[in-house]
Amino acid sequence: xxxxxxxxxxxxxxxxxxxPEKRQDYLDRSGEFVVLSAVRxxxxxGGTSIGNPTQSKGLSLATLEEIRLWIMAIEDAxxxxxxxxxxxxxxxxxxxxIKYEGDLERGRPPWVPYxxxxxxxxxxxxxxxxxxxxxxxxxxxxxxxxNVTVRIAILRGCITK
Numbered sequence: 001x002x003x004x005x006x007x008x009x010x011x012x013x014x015x016x017x018x019x020p021e022k023r024q025d026y027l028d029r030s031g032e033f034v035v036l037s038a039v040r041x042x043x044x045x046g047g048t049s050i051g052n053p054t055q056s057k058g059l060s061l062a063t064l065e066e067i068r069l070w071i072m073a074i075e076d077a078x079x080x081x082x083x084x085x086x087x088x089x090x091x092x093x094x095x096x097x098i099k100y101e102g103d104l105e106r107g108r109p110p111w112v113p114y115x116x117x118x119x120x121x122x123x124x125x126x127x128x129x130x131x132x133x134x135x136x137x138x139x140x141x142x143x144x145x146x147n148v149t150v151r152i153a154i155l156r157g158c159i160t161k
Contacts, residue, residue, distance in 0.1 A: 008159050012149040013142075015158075016089070017096045019074045026067045066158070073156045077149040084123075088133075088141055091118045112138055 015022065078086060095111035095118075112135050120132035133141070153159045 008150045008153075009146050011159060012146050012153055015070050015074055015153075016077075016145065016149055017093055019071070020093065022067060023071050026064065026071055029064055029067075069156050069158045070153070073149065073153040073158050076152045076156075077145065080148055081145065085141060085145065087122055087126075088115065088119055088138070089145060091115050091122070092142065094118070109139075 078089070081089065092111060092115055095114040098111075098114060115138055116132050116135075119138075120130060123129065123131045150159060
């Protein structure tokens with residue numbers, strides 16, 4: 001059996017970056033099930049949707065459970081991070097939302113310059129000292145956060161070995 005480390009890292013990176021949106025989506029969707037469970041069942045078919053309503057609801061609940069496990073894994077991973085790495089992760093998430101044009105040809109991930117500048121600004125305001133992390137430092141921090149997240153996700157059952 002071969003372990004797909006690259007695939008695991010990509011999944012974890014995607015969840016790390018999309019965590020705020022996924023968490024909000026989870027809260028919104030879980031609220032729908034509270035309303036659904038409060039509805040009195042008459043035994044008559046309802047709605048115009050095709051398919052088995054019970055099956056559809058079950059699949060939605062299974063998806064919600066997967067999202068819940070990932071949210072808990074991300075929160076566990078974040079709880080292991082220092083203040084500086086949490087700030088890095090927040091800025092990294094902001095950078096992901098920006099569309100980059102032509103930056104891929106420069107030989108480095110397009111988020112690196114954005115994070116360098118914004119992290120240095122935050123560090124200056126927070127600690128009163130200028131510190132702009134280098135490209136290798138940022139990539140190392142990102143790899144470290146991903147590795148911790150993957151290990152926690154495996155323990156939580158989000159990722160199979």
